[in-house]
Amino acid sequence: MAVIPRLILVGKSFRGDEGDDVALAEALIRRDPQATFVAWTRLHGLAVGTLRRLAGPGNDIDDLAQEVFLRFFRYVHKLRDPKALRSFLIGICLRVVRGEMRQRWLRRFLRLTDGGDAPEPAVPARDGDGASDAREIVRRYYAILDRLSNEDRSLYVARHVERLPLTEVATLHGLSDSTARRHLLRIARRVAAMVEADPALSAYLAEEEQARRGKQTP
Amino acid sequence: MSDDDKERGGAPDPLAPLADLARAWADAGPQHPGGPGAWAELDAGLTRQVRRRRAQWALAGALGLVLVAAAGRGVWLRHQRLTYAIEGADARTDGYIPRVVEPLARVRFSDGSEVGLEHGSRAWVVATGADGAQLRLEDGRAHFAVVHRPHAHWTVEAGPFVVSVTGTKFDVEWSGTNDRLRVHLRSGVVTVGGPQTRGGVTLLPGQVLEARPDEGILRVEPAPADPPAPPLRGAPLEKASPTAAPSATSPSAAAPPLTSPPPAVPGPAGEPAPPPPPAADPRLLHAAPVRPRALALAGAPVAAGFGSDWRAEIARGEFEPILHEAAARGTESCLRSLPSDRLAVLGDAARYGGQTDLARRVLQAQRARFPGSSAAAEATFLLGRLAEDAHEPGSVALPWYERYLKEAPTGVYAAEALGRQMLILGGRANDQRAREIARKYLEGYPRGAYVAQAREILEGAP
Numbered sequence: 001m002a003v004i005p006r007l008i009l010v011g012k013s014f015r016g017d018e019g020d021d022v023a024l025a026e027a028l029i030r031r032d033p034q035a036t037f038v039a040w041t042r043l044h045g046l047a048v049g050t051l052r053r054l055a056g057p058g059n060d061i062d063d064l065a066q067e068v069f070l071r072f073f074r075y076v077h078k079l080r081d082p083k084a085l086r087s088f089l090i091g092i093c094l095r096v097v098r099g100e101m102r103q104r105w106l107r108r109f110l111r112l113t114d115g116g117d118a119p120e121p122a123v124p125a126r127d128g129d130g131a132s133d134a135r136e137i138v139r140r141y142y143a144i145l146d147r148l149s150n151e152d153r154s155l156y157v158a159r160h161v162e163r164l165p166l167t168e169v170a171t172l173h174g175l176s177d178s179t180a181r182r183h184l185l186r187i188a189r190r191v192a193a194m195v196e197a198d199p200a201l202s203a204y205l206a207e208e209e210q211a212r213r214g215k216q217t218p
Numbered sequence: 219m220s221d222d223d224k225e226r227g228g229a230p231d232p233l234a235p236l237a238d239l240a241r242a243w244a245d246a247g248p249q250h251p252g253g254p255g256a257w258a259e260l261d262a263g264l265t266r267q268v269r270r271r272r273a274q275w276a277l278a279g280a281l282g283l284v285l286v287a288a289a290g291r292g293v294w295l296r297h298q299r300l301t302y303a304i305e306g307a308d309a310r311t312d313g314y315i316p317r318v319v320e321p322l323a324r325v326r327f328s329d330g331s332e333v334g335l336e337h338g339s340r341a342w343v344v345a346t347g348a349d350g351a352q353l354r355l356e357d358g359r360a361h362f363a364v365v366h367r368p369h370a371h372w373t374v375e376a377g378p379f380v381v382s383v384t385g386t387k388f389d390v391e392w393s394g395t396n397d398r399l400r401v402h403l404r405s406g407v408v409t410v411g412g413p414q415t416r417g418g419v420t421l422l423p424g425q426v427l428e429a430r431p432d433e434g435i436l437r438v439e440p441a442p443a444d445p446p447a448p449p450l451r452g453a454p455l456e457k458a459s460p461t462a463a464p465s466a467t468s469p470s471a472a473a474p475p476l477t478s479p480p481p482a483v484p485g486p487a488g489e490p491a492p493p494p495p496p497a498a499d500p501r502l503l504h505a506a507p508v509r510p511r512a513l514a515l516a517g518a519p520v521a522a523g524f525g526s527d528w529r530a531e532i533a534r535g536e537f538e539p540i541l542h543e544a545a546a547r548g549t550e551s552c553l554r555s556l557p558s559d560r561l562a563v564l565g566d567a568a569r570y571g572g573q574t575d576l577a578r579r580v581l582q583a584q585r586a587r588f589p590g591s592s593a594a595a596e597a598t599f600l601l602g603r604l605a606e607d608a609h610e611p612g613s614v615a616l617p618w619y620e621r622y623l624k625e626a627p628t629g630v631y632a633a634e635a636l637g638r639q640m641l642i643l644g645g646r647a648n649d650q651r652a653r654e655i656a657r658k659y660l661e662g663y664p665r666g667a668y669v670a671q672a673r674e675i676l677e678g679a680p
Contacts, residue, residue: 052244
């Protein structure tokens, strides 16, 4: 059988040892197949940490991370600025969490799962176990945040828990800086009121304040 | 001071310890919980995603193809010209039906529309398009069943009138001899445009429009008990009453035909007789016309400038506007009032436009009003040519030529008149008179157009 000569044009392939996010982004934009696994390896930790901060306890972070990366690889070739790779991933994390919160609210509304099947457990007495106390405080904190609207929760968590710069928070939510700032002040006042009404959280804040003052006074 | 503090006007965030605790809790969790299994799962998910997207594109492509094909078919059908078949009459290839000999001829169109032409009618399928057809009823009665379709547009011309149709059933009767129109709408809506209609008269089902543009009469009234139209394929018409005496293929009994007898044929020896005046239709004479202004115009002499641009128009070959203008003004008025030169132009336009009856009337008016003039003599010759062109017997044309040669023995048409005389008589075997005319022709016009025929007649003589 005659061998038909073929001319195969090969572009510059992405090497996994290139540590630069910009190079990785450029490889993803030109759909270099080798860049996919490298991106997943390099960005998975960032995505998981961001998702944990944004979503809080009680969520299947693996599932959310899977959804984040499916979206990430689907749209990353549209990324215009290679320097914004991580911001692009965080934006997807935000949208996935907002979608998850929306579904959770719907399930709760339909009384299927996620708090719809049982009332919130009573606050356990602090037993001196610092780790379980901290978990409980975190759970209560996120429970309060879940009472916000989806948009407000996303804004607040992105700014105060994820600690994204105000400009980036505004951009990710499609708001101007001033509008985002105004919304955040309003949401912070509401969260503060709800925290004050929660005995465990207000006690924790009082203890933290006392400890801070104790450190300041010799 | 942090950004957070600035947002609160410089005050520290009282909830910062909670946010710090949440961050610490998140950072303390496993940072890479999936491992190789998670990657394999993601890889499978990506593969499924690609397949799903390809399937969606394929589905969208197939759907697009189907839509494009459907749209293409629609466009093709939309621009497909209607075809037609004529049954029951001998038609020319250009769609002209000279005369219906059968009781009823049918023109069946590819969209299901159908036209029934009664015995004696003359019609012409002038053109067909994607949305309809243009028909001309030159004389007689026709029944239309036009299938209603979006954008359908049919026109039926009857003399100076135009019936515009989108989809309906109606009958049109037109007498080319007397310029009389009758439109009976059975269903749907039609608009009749033409003289005195001022942009068009819209008819409703059950109404009849009758018009005599010469007399300035235009009338719309409820339809009398007309016989049912013949069953046409386009759509079922009203059921024929079993008690209705006249059949669909016979002339109407309730509505007498408007076509009057053909003009008298001149005898070979006498002066050609002008056509008889139009028969009075008592229904119309006693009716109150709907256009009083039209009545006021009827019979009034035409203005001095009327028809002043006709000569230029006919030089450009535009004779239809002249005919429409004359019809709109009233043919009788024109015949009575137009000066000789414009009357001659109107006669030419009528001849070129195929309106033989109008041409004959114009030429006779020319003779009657301007006797002894060269225009009257030329009209005499042209009346002979009209008779020949209409395939009338030679005995009709011959007297006109004889008379012309008496009136203008050296006129512009003298050689032609002599030649035509010779040819008409030459067809008769051993005609002594034909030989005399042939000799006279060869003496007078040795280089004339009929020299060969003249010699042939003389050489064939015993």
